[in-house]
Amino acid sequence: MKGGATPLLRTRTCNRVLWPAREVFVLKTEILHININAIEKDKLSYAAEVIKGGGLVAFPTETVYGLGANALDTKAVQGIFNAKGRPSDNPLIVHIAEKSLLPELVRQTTETARRAMDAFWPGPLTLVMDKSEKVPGIITAGLDTVAVRMPVHPVALALIREAGLPIAAPSANTSGRPSPTTAKHVIEDLFGKVDVILDGGNANVGLESTVLDVTVNPPMILRPGGVTAEQLEGILGPVNIDPAVIKMKSENITPKSPGMKYTHYSPKAEVIVVEGSLEKVVERIKNFVEEYKSKGTQMGILATDQTRRYYSGAEVISAGDRNHPETIASNLFGALREFDERGVQVVLAEAVEVKGIGMAVMNRMNKAAGYNIVKVD
Numbered sequence: 001m002k003g004g005a006t007p008l009l010r011t012r013t014c015n016r017v018l019w020p021a022r023e024v025f026v027l028k029t030e031i032l033h034i035n036i037n038a039i040e041k042d043k044l045s046y047a048a049e050v051i052k053g054g055g056l057v058a059f060p061t062e063t064v065y066g067l068g069a070n071a072l073d074t075k076a077v078q079g080i081f082n083a084k085g086r087p088s089d090n091p092l093i094v095h096i097a098e099k100s101l102l103p104e105l106v107r108q109t110t111e112t113a114r115r116a117m118d119a120f121w122p123g124p125l126t127l128v129m130d131k132s133e134k135v136p137g138i139i140t141a142g143l144d145t146v147a148v149r150m151p152v153h154p155v156a157l158a159l160i161r162e163a164g165l166p167i168a169a170p171s172a173n174t175s176g177r178p179s180p181t182t183a184k185h186v187i188e189d190l191f192g193k194v195d196v197i198l199d200g201g202n203a204n205v206g207l208e209s210t211v212l213d214v215t216v217n218p219p220m221i222l223r224p225g226g227v228t229a230e231q232l233e234g235i236l237g238p239v240n241i242d243p244a245v246i247k248m249k250s251e252n253i254t255p256k257s258p259g260m261k262y263t264h265y266s267p268k269a270e271v272i273v274v275e276g277s278l279e280k281v282v283e284r285i286k287n288f289v290e291e292y293k294s295k296g297t298q299m300g301i302l303a304t305d306q307t308r309r310y311y312s313g314a315e316v317i318s319a320g321d322r323n324h325p326e327t328i329a330s331n332l333f334g335a336l337r338e339f340d341e342r343g344v345q346v347v348l349a350e351a352v353e354v355k356g357i358g359m360a361v362m363n364r365m366n367k368a369a370g371y372n373i374v375k376v377d
């Protein structure tokens, strides 16, 4: 976009150039830096026009970056699946900025849903509710339910308001890779595949929203995330957790949320999670480093502020402070990508306590490891 008040939009067909060798269309991606404290009106209205015109806009949310399209436009939503290489049986979250849009999307708002919204919206909580006729099947992958979320990030809210539409947005990564917490991560995965990337700095929570099914009683956490089980129980009373969230893949449990069954969040490196008392974890990781070093493997260690000084002979990254697990949540995906950049082949990751946001951290870490978990007690 050039400067000026209302930029002229290129049509989406003109925006595409043919990539002759592989006969795929490549989009001209525009990267717009946006000031989250004083959002530039021209950039916002440009991005909103792209959404309204059926295009794809990656934008920051408080959890991770999202890849947005008009949720009511099947063709635009198909573009999301294509850009990400996402399996079509994995439904998308619909993002709204006002509760007044809900009746368009869901059949009813239950008392539980209302209480959850009042307490946690806008914020990192997605509610699975019975879908209305108006929600296209491509969004819900043919399910009778739809996942809806109201983000709290100022750019996300402003974009949805400006577009005046519900925006479908999965995380803005190539399917299977760690979710993006910076615009740089989005550029790595989606440059040439989307129309606009709004760069609004870091996504602070660093892990995706909690997905809560409120069509069942008690409500059930399908994916742990930014709002913890403890926080939900404080407002809603008892909350179940889909066994697939914490159990091993080998236990052959089918998760209720389609997206949870896929290998996910994987860096190129092999990840091994080491779990147990901290002292034994450190000892086991040091032994691993010795073993692998003799084979010439490039090692990475995902440590914490409390343990990083114990390690040498490997690329060591601290995910954060064990006493403040939200710092670990915030850094996890970035750290996994950073190991790839450093050419690491095997990452040894210290497990953290499955409590509070730690449940979401361990869910993502175990998935990144393909459930390759070593227990040391």
Ligand code: TXA
Pocket: 061, 063, 064, 065, 066, 067, 090, 091, 092, 093, 124, 126, 128, 140, 143, 145, 146, 147, 149, 151, 169, 170, 171, 172, 207, 208, 209, 210, 211, 222, 223, 256, 257, 258, 259, 260
């Ligand atoms: O924080 C977030 O939720 C981010 C930001 C961009 O808002 N979005 C995100 O979307 O993580 P995505 O597509 O990467 O993950 C959506 C998850 C998937 O696991 C999907 O299977 C699940 O939500 N989901 C969507 N609709 C569902 C439904 N109707 N029933 C059960 N699970 C559903």
Ligand code: MG
Pocket: 170, 171, 179
């Ligand atoms: Mg995702």
